[in-house]
Amino acid sequence: MIILKTITKLINMNDKKFQIKEYLIHKDRKFNSISKIGKLPGGSSNETLVINYFDNNKEEKIILRRHHSGIKDKSNLYPPLSLSIEASVMEIAYNNNIPVPKIIYKLNNKSILGEGFFMEFVEGMSLGNKIVQNTQIHELNPSLASQAGSILAKIHSIPFSQIKNLNTSMANDELIKYREVYKDFSLSIPVFNMAFKWLEDNLPNKDNEKSLLHGDFRNGNILVSPNKGITSVLDWELLHVGDMHEDLAWMCVNSWRFGKIKLPVGGFGKRIDFYKSYQKISGKTLNKDSLKFWEVMGSLKWGIMCLKMYNIYNSGYDRSVDRASIGRRVSETEIDLLRLITREQDND
Amino acid sequence: MINPPSKEDLIVSIIEFLENDIIQELKGQKRFHAHVAKNSLNIVLRQLKLEEVSSEKEKDRLSKILKTDKTIKEMNKILCSKIDNNNIDIDNNELIDHLFKTTMEKLEIDQPNYSSFLDEKNKP
Numbered sequence: 001m002i003i004l005k006t007i008t009k010l011i012n013m014n015d016k017k018f019q020i021k022e023y024l025i026h027k028d029r030k031f032n033s034i035s036k037i038g039k040l041p042g043g044s045s046n047e048t049l050v051i052n053y054f055d056n057n058k059e060e061k062i063i064l065r066r067h068h069s070g071i072k073d074k075s076n077l078y079p080p081l082s083l084s085i086e087a088s089v090m091e092i093a094y095n096n097n098i099p100v101p102k103i104i105y106k107l108n109n110k111s112i113l114g115e116g117f118f119m120e121f122v123e124g125m126s127l128g129n130k131i132v133q134n135t136q137i138h139e140l141n142p143s144l145a146s147q148a149g150s151i152l153a154k155i156h157s158i159p160f161s162q163i164k165n166l167n168t169s170m171a172n173d174e175l176i177k178y179r180e181v182y183k184d185f186s187l188s189i190p191v192f193n194m195a196f197k198w199l200e201d202n203l204p205n206k207d208n209e210k211s212l213l214h215g216d217f218r219n220g221n222i223l224v225s226p227n228k229g230i231t232s233v234l235d236w237e238l239l240h241v242g243d244m245h246e247d248l249a250w251m252c253v254n255s256w257r258f259g260k261i262k263l264p265v266g267g268f269g270k271r272i273d274f275y276k277s278y279q280k281i282s283g284k285t286l287n288k289d290s291l292k293f294w295e296v297m298g299s300l301k302w303g304i305m306c307l308k309m310y311n312i313y314n315s316g317y318d319r320s321v322d323r324a325s326i327g328r329r330v331s332e333t334e335i336d337l338l339r340l341i342t343r344e345q346d347n348d
Numbered sequence: 349m350i351n352p353p354s355k356e357d358l359i360v361s362i363i364e365f366l367e368n369d370i371i372q373e374l375k376g377q378k379r380f381h382a383h384v385a386k387n388s389l390n391i392v393l394r395q396l397k398l399e400e401v402s403s404e405k406e407k408d409r410l411s412k413i414l415k416t417d418k419t420i421k422e423m424n425k426i427l428c429s430k431i432d433n434n435n436i437d438i439d440n441n442e443l444i445d446h447l448f449k450t451t452m453e454k455l456e457i458d459q460p461n462y463s464s465f466l467d468e469k470n471k472p
Binding site for chain 1: 380381384385387388391421424425427428431432434438443444447448450451452454455458459462463464465467468
């Protein structure tokens, strides 16, 4: 009865706890009490909650990932993947020995709780700036960059023809998509127009092989343990079929180096380690021009995402201070674009 | 004439209030938002100090490149459509020089601690 009382009390507090009740009933676990529910930062259309609970007096944690407030964001121009596909791909990844949290329970589509799933809690640092400042990670063998390269190679080798409803987006599709978004803002940012022009002139070969991409593989979306390295790859909501170079370049975009500009791979490693281990595991050869195309595309994409986030403030949907000020981070991507386009690439 | 304090002084007083009395009292997301609020006020402060001069310079460069004299907004719009329609080459040195200068002037206001800004500024 204690359990029921606790749960009822929590349900009354807010909707978040309501979902957990469904899970508890379904799995019939012996919870004595839920001690804490916290929300993890990040995630534009999905939210990630950490639930602390006591199981026979031992405190445990579980993760719940679901659409914001359980409702799909219909206003999103390019809605991300359904959470059930995200969960299925994570399960395939888990079975292929890719470090990813184990899916514990998938919420039913028709559930009043909305779409989502529960997964195991994995320990590790997730904040990009904390990772690049940790001195221990530089001693790792294999290095963090090598680990990232082999993990990415494994992700890209997942056979995707059996997975239904995946989006395919190659270089030209991405370019058209982001041009449209930029056009909608009716802004005049000459560096962006220049970057679009450069990208059009430097499109990679249309025949670049199609792979299953993570879509957001960067420092900030990986969990890192200072003694083991990458313990988990998170935030699979942008996964799609595309050019392998897209994922490889996104990790090197300066915005994810957290100030460590001389370490192009996520602010923690060198390109050579990253590319070498990727090529060794995948057996594929990387194209330097394609990598540069996608790094420029990546910087431009982040700049446009900043504009989009500012627009959420401007539209009145979310009037928070950080949504407002993010518009002033667009100039960061402008300098990165100029340096990338007009200068030789850094060779570190 | 408006009486003192100046608009800059008023902003500084809010920054100091956030720094000395507010941020330490807050936790979690509110603390993060208070930090962001302080940063936003610092952006405004830098803009008040620098924008007039940098806009003047940007305007001069634009009218030289475009050989016309209009508002800065209109000229940026013209420049964008020239780039889109191949009426100006994106390898053009004068254009690249202008875009670098303009972007650095923007970052001096927006994010003077950004890694690429600092790296670019310290270039020999």
